[in-house]
Every structure is written in structure tokens, then in C-alpha cells.
Amino acid sequence: MKSVLSVEQLRNIGPKYLQHPELVGRTFAGPFDTADRDEVLRVAQKLPDWPTAVHDHNELVEGIGWVLDWLESFPGGGWRDRWVAAGANTDPVSWIQQRHRGDHRTARTVRTIAVTAMHTLVAARVILPDYPYFSACKTYAGFARVIGRQDPSLVQAIRDAADRAQMSPRLQRDAWSVLAKMMLHTGRDLAQLEQEDLFAFRSAQLIQLGHHPGGCRAAWDLLAAVGVLPAESSLQQALRPGKRSVAELVDRYSVTPGPVRDLLVRYLEERKASVDYTTLKSLARTLAGNFWADIERHHPGIRSQPMPLAIPTEAITGWKERLSVVVDADGATRPRSDFLDVLLTVRGFYLDIRDWALEDPSLAPWVVASPITRSDVAGSAKRKQRSRAKIHQRIRERVPLLPELVARLEQELREATELLALAKRTHVGATLTFNGRRYRRVSGTVRAGRGLPPGQSFDVVDVETGTRFSTGRREDDAFWIWALVETLRHTGLRIEELLELTHLALISYRLASTGELVPLLQVVPSKTNEERLLLVTPELTSVLATVISRLRNRYNGTVPLVARYDNYEATTGPRLPHLFQRDFGSGPTVLGPTIIRDTLREVAGRMGFTDRAGKPLHLTPHDFRRIFATTAVQDGLPLHIASRILGHRHLNSTQPYVAVFQDDLIRTYRAFLDKRRSARPPEEYRDPTEAEWEEFEEHFALRRVELGSCARPYGSSCQHEHACIRCPVLRVDPAQLDRLKAIADNLEERIAEATQRGWAGEVQQLQVSLQAARDKLAKTPTGNQSVGPVMLGTPPMPRNPPSAPAQTTAKEDR
Structure with a gap:
């Protein structure tokens, strides 16, 4: 053979x-x-x-x-x-x-x-x-x-x-x-x-x-x-190979053994302690693969020179020209998107060697002028601006598609569930009709139903096209893509954070002020190595509960313990009850990033999403993270709160995620149009429709809030959502003053705790809320006394009234 x-x-x-x-x-x-x-x-x-x-x-x-x-x-x-x-x-x-x-x-x-x-x-x-x-x-x-x-x-x-x-x-x-x-x-x-x-x-x-x-x-x-x-x-x-040594990472790119190869290994060993494994691999790929291996391949005599890092001008110019384009397998070329990133990395390598030589004289022979000048990387700021604008446009194109995507996924899951139930009730060889199409039930095979419990395949054949598929597998696919999209859009999690979610991540917290039990989602440290807690909305609670229930029903009442492989750190974690796990035929395993990306790409293609130019729109897990941040800030969530929810350390990291649609400009311009329209003939105007009138009435029905009522005008969105106590248009109900006082007392206790723990930023935010509460207590007419009737008394009558009424001065009249 x-x-x-x-x-x-x-x-x-x-x-x-x-x-x-x-x-x-x-x-x-x-x-x-x-x-x-x-x-x-x-x-x-x-x-x-x-x-x-x-x-x-x-x-x-x-x-x-x-x-x-x-x-x-x-x-x-x-x-x-x-x-x-x-x-x-x-x-x-x-x-x-x-x-x-x-x-x-x-x-x-x-x-x-x-x-x-x-x-x-x-x-x-x-x-x-x-x-x-x-x-x-x-x-x-x-x-x-x-x-x-x-x-x-x-x-x-x-x-x-x-x-x-x-x-x-x-x-x-x-x-x-x-x-x-x-x-x-x-x-x-x-x-x-x-x-x-x-x-x-x-x-x-x-x-x-x-x-x-x-x-x-x-x-x-x-x-x-x-x-x-x-x-x-x-x-x-x-x-799995696990983490490779620095020498193995360098040798993957066929660098010739010698002094330069040893210098690259030494440099990366120094950088290894301050970067994660993914960044270390990227540095090795850039310095050993994109840079030095290419120089050796096109200029083999350079490694025999006394100072090989002192690359001649013609050699470095040719390298930049080759680096600027990417050659595909079919020979087509396209501009390299990370061209400036490679230049910055190589320039940083030369500058680091120069700086380290001040403390380590053994590096002094390697100190030469960097072939990448400051002018070569001068366009990095402009590139970041273009990249941010491109990301914002990407978000603006995908935000309107989210409701349609969710509705389609819910419909597909509903139809797949109904077809599976109908196939279960149909005998092998019999015909069934669903959504106007006729199917014939056939005997299921293990291959068609792989990843499903024995006897749960329920294969059918489309009578018209002859296509055979497993209704159980179709329902399983529809459920998991729906669960993935729902979790991503309600949390804004990174893909690695999503895959690290376990049954143990769902915890509850009882509020000290009201005693209310609040569900929280514990997000384990990932990119920034910082743990955080997210408030679980009712919609997210329903999704996660459905996932847990499905796993329990599949595996005899328990969520299986499986180990997850971290592609970024090349390590395998402990066996935990991961939520996003599936059985692809050889036992339960945690979903991988590649499977999720391919599935989202397939869903977008199946639904026919295109941009205004007619080109296909692709969806990635990170798109949902950006959409989550954009919609939250657009609906009034403060940017610094959105930054903490996303797990960013700085506001500058959050701002590229937020593609604000500039509602204030739109409202101002619409007010200008309304003012100009008032000068037009009245017969050009029409009566509002029933839908418009219901929307108008709904606005006033929703103005009732916990501490009173909202005085924001019709047609304006709430800019202080979840922060009514700071909102200047809140009208406090005198009957709620006791609750407002309790809130102020609780804020003072939290300020004392934050001051004791050294949380300066938390102290500043709480003080703003406390000052707003005090201002509202002071401005409320009965803010310092109990509510009750006010006796004005009887006005006294004059004994000798004047014969003529006194003339009121203009000042008194005013």
C-alpha cells in the first residue's frame, strides 16, 4: 500500500x-x-x-x-x-x-x-x-x-x-x-x-x-x-507542544547559527519576563522571521561582516520594499497592514541594545545606528487614526444588523427545535411536512449524529432536493450559535473570557442598602490580568440558565469537568465545569476560538449581510464587544463606567471601541429644522399618527422613577441612565425624602470605606453622587421637616381704612 x-x-x-x-x-x-x-x-x-x-x-x-x-x-x-x-x-x-x-x-x-x-x-x-x-x-x-x-x-x-x-x-x-x-x-x-x-x-x-x-x-x-x-x-x-523556548522560537525561521542568532535569543530572553507568551512569539516572528531571516536570504554575505547589524542602505531599502507587500499563495500581492508595526519593533530592538549596553559592556560591540529612522515610523499616529476611523465605520455598519441577527438566530433555533420534535414523533420511512417542505425520516447513523447522545440523530431527507441531515445536529448547532451571540452581546466579553466561563462564575451579592439579591458574573483575569464582576441582566440570566440546563440534561444532571487549552499562553488549565463545551464525537471539549470565528463568519454569509458597496460583512467575536460599548455609551452610560465593565485600565483604551453617533448634533440640527419649519404655511403639516401619539404618551408614562419623576423633554434620550440621583432634571417626590436620606447616608459610609482603602477614584465618584443628593435635599421645600399641612393664619384687618385706595408703585407691582 x-x-x-x-x-x-x-x-x-x-x-x-x-x-x-x-x-x-x-x-x-x-x-x-x-x-x-x-x-x-x-x-x-x-x-x-x-x-x-x-x-x-x-x-x-x-x-x-x-x-x-x-x-x-x-x-x-x-x-x-x-x-x-x-x-x-x-x-x-x-x-x-x-x-x-x-x-x-x-x-x-x-x-x-x-x-x-x-x-x-x-x-x-x-x-x-x-x-x-x-x-x-x-x-x-x-x-x-x-x-x-x-x-x-x-x-x-x-x-x-x-x-x-x-x-x-x-x-x-x-x-x-x-x-x-x-x-x-x-x-x-x-x-x-x-x-x-x-x-x-x-x-x-x-x-x-x-x-x-x-x-x-x-x-x-x-x-x-x-x-x-x-x-x-x-x-x-x-x-500539544506547550510553550517553546526562546531558542526554539528563533530557530523556527531558519536563522543561520552564529552571533546574530545568539544575540536575538539573548534579547528575547530579556524581554520574556515583561511580556506574555503571545507577544514573545510575535517578537520572535518579527525579528527572526520578517527581519533577519529575510536579510540573510537576500544578502547572505552580511553575516560574515565584522558588524552584521550595520546593514547597508541598499540592503535595508530592499528589505523595506519587500516588507511593504504580502504575497499570497496565488502570487497576488497586497499591502501589509502591520508594516509600521514591524518597523517599530525592529527600531525598538536597536534602541534597546544601545540602552542596555550602558549597563552591560558585552553588548557594546553590537551598538550601531538603527536602520529604521524616526521618519520611517512618523506615520504611526496617522495610521492609528485611520484604523480607529475604520473600526468606527465597522461598528456603525454592524449596529443596525444586530436586531436582525438576533431575530434570525432565535427563529432558526425555534424552527430547528420544532423540526427535531416532529422527527422524533415520525417513524422511520414515514414522511413529515414542516414549513411547506416534505421530509422523509431515515434510520440515523452514528456519523450523522456524532456529538449527540445515542439515538438522538433523527436523520431526515429532503424529498425535493435529496439532501440528508441530522435534525438533532441541526438543533444543537442552532442552539450554541444562539447562546454564543446572546452572551457576547449582553456582556462585551473577550473571546478568551467567554471560553473561560464556568458554572462557578455565577455568583450572587446581597445589597447592603436594600437586601436585594443581585446575580453577578465573575470574569477571570485574561488580557489585563484583572478580575472583574459584571451585573447579570435578566436576558443574560435566561441564556446562561438554558446553557446549564442543557448540559445537565445531556450529562446525567451534572456539567462535565473539562480542561481548556489556552491558545494564547499555550497552557492547559484545570478541569472545570466550562459552560461553552460541546461533544464533537469523542467526548465533551471546550469550544476553540477558531470554531467560533468560523461559525460567526458562516452565519453572516448565510444571512447575506453586506455593506453599502454590496461586499459581504463578516462578524467577529470582538465586533460584539465594540457594539456593546457603543450602545451602552450611546444610551447614557458614563465612559469611565463602560471602561471598567470592559476591563480596560485606561479610558484611552475604551475610546476606540466607542463609535458615538453624535446624538447631540442630530438633536440640535433637528431643532434648527423645526424652527425653520415653523415659518412655513400651516397647511403643510399633518396630524400625528396613532403610533406617533402612542410613542408620545409612552414617554410621559416612563417618566416615573424611584425618587420622583423625570422632567426631561419629549424627544430627548436619557443622558443619566442608572444615575438619576445626579440628574438635574429629577423632581424629587417629598414622600421619598426618607429614601433619599438613606441613600446619602449609605454614600457617606462608602466614602469612608473607600478613603480607608485608598480608592481615590472611587472617593471622587461617590462624593459627586453625595453632593447631588445633598443638593436635592436642600432644594426640596420639605427637605428638613416632615410633610404636613401649612397654617398661614388669618390676615389682620385695618381699623381705619383709607377713603381711597392707595396707589401701588411700579416696584411693588413688579
Whole structure:
């Protein structure tokens, strides 16, 4: 059988998962590799499935003789060497046709005898074939017999673990086949298998088939569940390379070993302590890949110069020209978006070496003028402004699409749920009608329903188009994309923060002033390494509760504990009850950033979102974060509060997220138009419609607030949402003065606590609210006394009234 990949191609697949090419080609000799023919026959006859019937016994003995005669015609010190010399790893049956030429029986009978004999010799561990042999001779029944000869208690423990994990019958069969092949190849028993055996099998199958075989992850999980492999480990976790050393990061870009390579490693080692792993990889890619590797490739003689970092002008000019464009796989070129970022990084490298040389004289020989001048990076400020304007335009295009997106996702989830329920009630072979389309229920397969509980696929075929799909999988896809979008738009979380949400993140807090129990969402430290708490809105509460309920119903009342791999830090976290986890066929796993980005892109394309130029609009998880910030500030949330909700340390980080639509300019201009319109003939005006009149009445119905009423004019949006106590248009109800006093007292207590803890910014904000409360108490007529009737008394009557009324002066009249 011809290999699809070579070992060298296996080495270059990529760094995402380790491929272990060094384990490919390992050979093992069985315990009876050098036994003579008589001993081989005695060993084979001890197998528990050796036939007892005389006819079958004689045929199997005859077949074993045929195989041994054939192998003895090849050189080798044992049966394993002769097996390899005969090429039986990839072509174990071609010799049977020659054997049939002198036999009066049919070719099928002769083949059956010979193949059964080879399987018996493999099962007796006389011959330990390589993995390509099992692809040429598939026999699940033979694998089952191999498993049956293992420790019964261990086999039963593995079966129990598969049932607890709700593995489908097809996945269990694949896992058992993988385990049997590894035992037959290595000669080990089930309890003796090691993780390197699974690595070798996976790599050998990748070379032969061009893709990873099914059942590997399930086989690892089963062995880990019974203690053969490390407990609570996974194949993905074991295959991930983890954090690479600085030297490995530099050597990925084929930098020639020498002084410059060592300097790059030394520089990055110094920077390693002050940056995260993602930034460190970016620095290595820029300095080693984009910069020095390109210089060496186009100017190979520069590394032999006394001062190689002193790059000639023509060389650095050519490098800048090559750097300014990106060449795609099809040969097309486009401008590089991070061109100035690369220049700034290279300039920083030269300037850092110069500054460090003041304290470390060993760096002095490397101090040269930076080839990247100040004028080369002078356009960075303008680029940031263009980038901010581009982001704002991106937000403005996507904000109006959010209601439509949410409505469409809710509709798709509703329809998928109804179709699934209808398919459950329909017998296999029967026809059902949904939304005007006719479907025929067909028997579900494990492949169609992978990732679903057994029997939950419910496949149907569209009668008109012939398209077959799983209604259970469609409902599962619709639910998770709806849950992702709802959580992103209600929280403004980063994608890594979303994926780190667990069942433990939902906590409650009881307000000291009112005793109200408030749900909060605990966001673990991510980009800024700062933990924060978010208020959970009723809509978000419903979404998260539905997610938890779905996981519990799927996994016997509990949220599974799974470990999440952090792509940014290249580390695997502890096993926790993560909320956004799915089963893609080999057990629950936390969703990855790539899956979410691809899903959002697919949703936007399916819904046909385009910009004004007709080009497709793509959605990313970060778009929802920007939309959340923009709509919150637009609705009156103070910018510094929005900054804290987003987890930013500085307001400057929040401002690029906010694409304010400048409502004040719109309102002012509309007032100008209204004033100009008043001079036009009255017959040009019309009466308001019922919808407009209802909107007008609703405005006044919503003016009632906790402490009184809102005096903002009709047609204006609330600029002090959630901060009515500071709002100058709040009219305090005298009956609510006690509540206002309690609020003022609570603010004083909070100011004292903030002062004690040194929260200067919190003190300043609380003092503003306290001063506003005091002002309202002072301005309220009954702010310092209880509400009650006021006695004005009876005015006195004059004894001698004047004959004529006194004339009132102009001042008194005023």
C-alpha cells in the first residue's frame, strides 16, 4: 500500500500538534520470534479460540505450514525479519495465488485457509506486523478475540468507562480496534500499553492514510479512565507542544547559527519576563522571521561582516520594499497592514541594545545606528487614526444588523427545535411536512449524529432536493450559535473570557442598602490580568440558565469537568465545569476560538449581510464587544463606567471601541429644522399618527422613577441612565425624602470605606453622587421637616381704612 505522506512531510505539518515522526518505523520482535516450526504450532494451538473440530483443526495446521514455508524462503534471523523481507506488512496475500496453482480446491478456499493461518500467527504473537498490515486485512472479529484474551476485570472496567462517557457503539468499536492493533504490533498486553504506542500508531496511520485515524482520542480516554495512562489526561493535551523556548522560537525561521542568532535569543530572553507568551512569539516572528531571516536570504554575505547589524542602505531599502507587500499563495500581492508595526519593533530592538549596553559592556560591540529612522515610523499616529476611523465605520455598519441577527438566530433555533420534535414523533420511512417542505425520516447513523447522545440523530431527507441531515445536529448547532451571540452581546466579553466561563462564575451579592439579591458574573483575569464582576441582566440570566440546563440534561444532571487549552499562553488549565463545551464525537471539549470565528463568519454569509458597496460583512467575536460599548455609551452610560465593565485600565483604551453617533448634533440640527419649519404655511403639516401619539404618551408614562419623576423633554434620550440621583432634571417626590436620606447616608459610609482603602477614584465618584443628593435635599421645600399641612393664619384687618385706595408703585407691582 503506497504511503500518502512521507516522514519528512510529517515533520513539516505544523506546530499545532506534535506528530512524533521519530516513533514511526519502530519494530518489535515477539516472544516466539526465533521459535522453530514445532514450537510455533504448539503456541498457536494454546489459543482459546483454536478449533476443536478435526476438519477445522487440520485446515488451520495446513495453513500455518503454508505461511511458515513461504516465510522461510526469505532471509532473516527470525520470523519478524522474514516477514519484513517478504513485504508482508503492505502485501500479505499476493503469494496465496501462487500457492493455489498446485491445489485442487477453489481459490476462495485456499485464501480462507491462508488468511486464517496468518491471523492465528499474529494473534499468537509469533509475528508482530506493522500497522499497514491491519489496513490490508481488516477483521473486527479478530480484534474482538484479541481483546477477549485480556484481563476480564480490566476489559469490563473499560466498558463501564465507555458507558459513563456515553460513547456511541461505533466510537467504542473504533477505540477497541485501535487498542487491539497496538497490542498486536507491540506484543504488549492491554495493561502494558504506553502513550508512545498511541503516538506511534497515530503517526503511522497519518503517513499511510493522509489523515488521523478514528478512535485514537477515545482509546486514550478509556485507558486514562482505568489508570493505564495518566488520570484526567487527554490525547490533545499530550500532543500539544506547550510553550517553546526562546531558542526554539528563533530557530523556527531558519536563522543561520552564529552571533546574530545568539544575540536575538539573548534579547528575547530579556524581554520574556515583561511580556506574555503571545507577544514573545510575535517578537520572535518579527525579528527572526520578517527581519533577519529575510536579510540573510537576500544578502547572505552580511553575516560574515565584522558588524552584521550595520546593514547597508541598499540592503535595508530592499528589505523595506519587500516588507511593504504580502504575497499570497496565488502570487497576488497586497499591502501589509502591520508594516509600521514591524518597523517599530525592529527600531525598538536597536534602541534597546544601545540602552542596555550602558549597563552591560558585552553588548557594546553590537551598538550601531538603527536602520529604521524616526521618519520611517512618523506615520504611526496617522495610521492609528485611520484604523480607529475604520473600526468606527465597522461598528456603525454592524449596529443596525444586530436586531436582525438576533431575530434570525432565535427563529432558526425555534424552527430547528420544532423540526427535531416532529422527527422524533415520525417513524422511520414515514414522511413529515414542516414549513411547506416534505421530509422523509431515515434510520440515523452514528456519523450523522456524532456529538449527540445515542439515538438522538433523527436523520431526515429532503424529498425535493435529496439532501440528508441530522435534525438533532441541526438543533444543537442552532442552539450554541444562539447562546454564543446572546452572551457576547449582553456582556462585551473577550473571546478568551467567554471560553473561560464556568458554572462557578455565577455568583450572587446581597445589597447592603436594600437586601436585594443581585446575580453577578465573575470574569477571570485574561488580557489585563484583572478580575472583574459584571451585573447579570435578566436576558443574560435566561441564556446562561438554558446553557446549564442543557448540559445537565445531556450529562446525567451534572456539567462535565473539562480542561481548556489556552491558545494564547499555550497552557492547559484545570478541569472545570466550562459552560461553552460541546461533544464533537469523542467526548465533551471546550469550544476553540477558531470554531467560533468560523461559525460567526458562516452565519453572516448565510444571512447575506453586506455593506453599502454590496461586499459581504463578516462578524467577529470582538465586533460584539465594540457594539456593546457603543450602545451602552450611546444610551447614557458614563465612559469611565463602560471602561471598567470592559476591563480596560485606561479610558484611552475604551475610546476606540466607542463609535458615538453624535446624538447631540442630530438633536440640535433637528431643532434648527423645526424652527425653520415653523415659518412655513400651516397647511403643510399633518396630524400625528396613532403610533406617533402612542410613542408620545409612552414617554410621559416612563417618566416615573424611584425618587420622583423625570422632567426631561419629549424627544430627548436619557443622558443619566442608572444615575438619576445626579440628574438635574429629577423632581424629587417629598414622600421619598426618607429614601433619599438613606441613600446619602449609605454614600457617606462608602466614602469612608473607600478613603480607608485608598480608592481615590472611587472617593471622587461617590462624593459627586453625595453632593447631588445633598443638593436635592436642600432644594426640596420639605427637605428638613416632615410633610404636613401649612397654617398661614388669618390676615389682620385695618381699623381705619383709607377713603381711597392707595396707589401701588411700579416696584411693588413688579
